[in-house]
Amino acid sequence: MSNRFDTEDLLNCYRRGVFPMADSRHDMRLFLMDPDLRGVLPLDGFHIPRRLRRTVRQDRFRVTINTAFNRVIEACAEPHPTRPATWINDTILNLYSALHREGYAHSIECWSQTDELVGGLYGVSTGAAFFGESMFSRATDASKVALVHLVARLKAGNYKLLDAQFHNAHLEQFGLEEIPREAFRQQLWSALRSEGDFYSLGSKGAVTGATALQWITQIS
Secondary structure, three states: OOOOOOHHHHHHHHHHOOEEEOOOOOOOOOEEEOOOEEEEOOOOOOOOOHHHHHHHHOOOOEEEEOOOHHHHHHHHHOOEOOEOOOOOOHHHHHHHHHHHHOOOEEEEEEEOOOOOEEEEEEEEEEOOEEEEEEEEEOOOOHHHHHHHHHHHHHHHOOOOEEEEEOOOHHHHHHOOEEEEHHHHHHHHHHHHOOOOOOOOOOOOEOOOHHHHHHHHHOOO
């Protein structure tokens, strides 16, 4: 990929249905992924396990929006016992940080009662499509709570598509679907004809867990 690859190129990749990755944390090169099968989380069929529903309703974490984007992506890039290698290199860190400053990349953060960053996720928004990139958790269920708040925000903002990129056993509990490339592109092109409002539920602090659950369970 060209060294001149910038945020405009990155957005155009998403609009075409492809996305960049790196071979490793220390390899600065990027390559484009276009999977035969695409993982998608259905916004109208998003399933929340009963125990997680209780955790969300209890507001065990303070949830914020876009207040620590760089810290979230850096945490996602850290090695983990279940994921010793990472595809997030410095090129990706810099590109997505720039995309965040331009208003297209967003993060959701979960904080402990002592104000420690214990979980979160980040992704890219264009049109009425949101592309989930990565998540991390340093406390039980923290990343899952962030995902629930993301889905509530997307539903409230009239989004049409939540791309999870690949099949992931961790996401099966939420109703993850695998669809062929062409079916994904049809959904993507339909979503790009609309404009989602990521800030429909506010621009900094998140809604309560109970409100998030209401948005997810209401019939569209």
